[in-house]
Amino acid sequence: MVRATLIGFSxxxxxxxxxxxxxxxxxxxxxLLCTFSFAVxxxxxxxATGRRGKPRTPAAKVPLMAWVVGVAGxxxxxxxxxxxxxxxxxxxxxxxxYLWPLLIVLGSALMPGEGLRWHHVAGALLGLAGTxxxxxxxxxxxxxPEYMFGYGIGVLAAFTWASYSLISRRFAQVPTRMVTWYCxxxxxxxxxxxxxxxxxxxxxxxxxxxxxxxxGLMPVGGAFFVWDYGVKHGNIQVxxxxxxxxxxxxxxxxxVFGISxxxxxxxxxxxxxxxxxxxxxxxxxxRPRRKPPVTVI
Numbered sequence: 001m002v003r004a005t006l007i008g009f010s011x012x013x014x015x016x017x018x019x020x021x022x023x024x025x026x027x028x029x030x031x032l033l034c035t036f037s038f039a040v041x042x043x044x045x046x047x048a049t050g051r052r053g054k055p056r057t058p059a060a061k062v063p064l065m066a067w068v069v070g071v072a073g074x075x076x077x078x079x080x081x082x083x084x085x086x087x088x089x090x091x092x093x094x095x096x097x098y099l100w101p102l103l104i105v106l107g108s109a110l111m112p113g114e115g116l117r118w119h120h121v122a123g124a125l126l127g128l129a130g131t132x133x134x135x136x137x138x139x140x141x142x143x144x145p146e147y148m149f150g151y152g153i154g155v156l157a158a159f160t161w162a163s164y165s166l167i168s169r170r171f172a173q174v175p176t177r178m179v180t181w182y183c184x185x186x187x188x189x190x191x192x193x194x195x196x197x198x199x200x201x202x203x204x205x206x207x208x209x210x211x212x213x214x215x216g217l218m219p220v221g222g223a224f225f226v227w228d229y230g231v232k233h234g235n236i237q238v239x240x241x242x243x244x245x246x247x248x249x250x251x252x253x254x255x256v257f258g259i260s261x262x263x264x265x266x267x268x269x270x271x272x273x274x275x276x277x278x279x280x281x282x283x284x285x286x287r288p289r290r291k292p293p294v295t296v297i
Contacts, residue, residue, distance in 0.1 A: 001235055008230015008239045014223035016249030021219065023259055027201045030082045031194035033212065035221075038074070040216020041224065045180025062178055066171045068229075070182035073164025074224060075189045080157035087151025092143055094135045094152035100245065102150030103162035104127050104240030105280070111166060111236075120237040124281025127199035127244025130272030133211035134247050138265035165231045172232040181223050248273045 025033060078128070084093040105124040109116035135141075203209045215221065218235065230239055248269055252258035 001233065004230055004232075005234030005238055007226050008084045011223040011227035011230065011244075012239075012243055012246050013128040013216040014226075014250065015246040016219075016253060017214070019217040019250040020253050020257060020259070021211045021215045023108075024104060024207055025062070025215070026204050026211075027210040028203055028208070028212065029198040029201055030078075031198055032200065033215065034078050034082075034190035035187050035194055036212045037220035038190060040213055041183040041221025042180055042187060043196075044217065044222065045158045045177065045183060045225065049177050049180060049282045052110050062174055063171065066095060066154065066174045066178070067182075069164060069167050069171070070178060070191075071185040073160065073168070074179075074182050075166065075186040077157055077161040078186070078190070078195065078220075080153050082159055083151050084154035084157055086150070086187045087153060088140075088147040091136055091141050092147065093150060094157045095132060095141060096151055097157050098128065098131045098135065098244070099155070100161045100165075101159040101240045101243035103164050104243070105237050107162055107166045108236050108240070108266055111169065116237060116241070116284075119282055123276040125243040126272050126276030126279065127241055130276065131244050132268035133265040133272070134251050135208070138263065154178045165202050165227070168228060169229050169236060176225055176232075179228050183221065183224065189252075213261040235281075235283075238277075242277045244273045245277055 017145075022033075028036075081097055084097065102124045105116070105120050108120075203212055248266075251260060251266055252270075255262050255266070
């Protein structure tokens with residue numbers, strides 16, 4: 001379980017690159033960016049599957065509900081998230097969206113065989129507090145009644161990703177390679193949304209194309225493969241609480257690249273999120289070592 005949890009955590013590291021790649025991708029609209037990214041992820045998934053040979057479980061034998069959950073999770077989350085930031089201020093929409101790690105931790109209590117303990121909830125709440133500081137730039141936000149529609153869509157985004165993560169655990173027998181096909185479907189649906197809702201703006205130079213390709217390799221692509229494996233076979237409460245590291249690491253990367261500045265709220269958020277992740281993971285960190293058997297001569 002520890003290995004699977006660490007694999008799942010690598011998705012959080014990849015998601016931390018999202019803001020950096022987005023800032024380098026120019027004026028490419030969100031759904032077109034998703035189209036490119038999911039297409040790259042599909043190609044990478046197909047290449048990886050081809051190297052491993054014929055799969056043991058054909059896609060046709062995967063339960064229909066697994067298909068629905070996979071496609072709805074990947075595409076539905078991005079659809080609701082981008083719709084939320086279109087209909088509400090970005091700061092408040094992001095704050096609502098970042099309820100999903102807490103929802104994963106709390107929702108895990110409803111799943112058979114999962115033990116939700118006080119430190120899981122406390123760790124997630126500390127992470128949420130740190131995220132509020134980062135996203136709101138030190139607590140500067142206000143929820144206005146005229147944006148209630150956008151806020152509601154933000155809640156749907158959070159519930160969609162949390163539900164996808166939790167329900168995927170019920171399909172642990174479905175191989176992670178199926179994420180390839182979920183990405184393919186998400187790419188097609190994102191293209192439809194782009195044609196319907198956006199004006200086409202292509203990457204203008206090599207740097208922007210590399211940023212788009214990088215998104216498909218990692219935050220909007222490769223991350224979904226390792227997250228799928230992590231939530232199916234790892235400690236889902238720890239992954240939920242640790243997910244608050246994504247906005248923190250993302251902000252730190254922007255600081256390193258000179259796009260953002262280090263402030264006191266960021267430093268405090270670092271302590272809150274790191275402490276929350278450590279608290280939620282204390283069972284894994286402090287696992288008692290098995291004593292070697294005593295040999296009687």
